[in-house]
Amino acid sequence: MHPAALSIKVFGVYVALTGLGLLVAPGLTLAPLGVAAPTEVWIRVVGALAIVIGYYYWSCGAAGAVDFFRATVRGRPLFAALCVLLIVAFQAPLQLLLFAAVDLAGAAWTWQGLRKAAQG
Numbered sequence: 001m002h003p004a005a006l007s008i009k010v011f012g013v014y015v016a017l018t019g020l021g022l023l024v025a026p027g028l029t030l031a032p033l034g035v036a037a038p039t040e041v042w043i044r045v046v047g048a049l050a051i052v053i054g055y056y057y058w059s060c061g062a063a064g065a066v067d068f069f070r071a072t073v074r075g076r077p078l079f080a081a082l083c084v085l086l087i088v089a090f091q092a093p094l095q096l097l098l099f100a101a102v103d104l105a106g107a108a109w110t111w112q113g114l115r116k117a118a119q120g
Helices: 005-024 026-033 042-063 066-090 096-119
Strands: none
Touching (some): 005 026, 026 042, 042 066
C-alpha cells in the first residue's frame, strides 16, 4: 500500500461520517460545535455530497491513486482558506476553523506519505 493511502482512506471515512451526520441529524451533528442547525434542506444536501466525496476518497485510497493524493494536498488547504474567507467576509461561525484544521492536518499527513514514497 502506498504510504499516503491510509491518510486518504481515513479522511474519506471522516468526510463520509460527517456527511451522514449532516444528512440524518444536522442538529445533533452541529450542536457540539455551537452552530445552530439550519432548517432549510441545503445542509442535508451538503451531507449527501460529503458522503459521496468520502466514498471517492476511500476508493482512491484503496486504488492507490497517487495523482488524487497529490490533488488533495493542494485542495484541502484551499478548502481551509475558503473557510477563513467565509468567516472574515460573511461572518460565518468561527467553528468552521475546526473543519479547516482537520483538512490541513489531513493534507499534511498525505503530503508526508507522498514524500516518504518519493524517497523510496
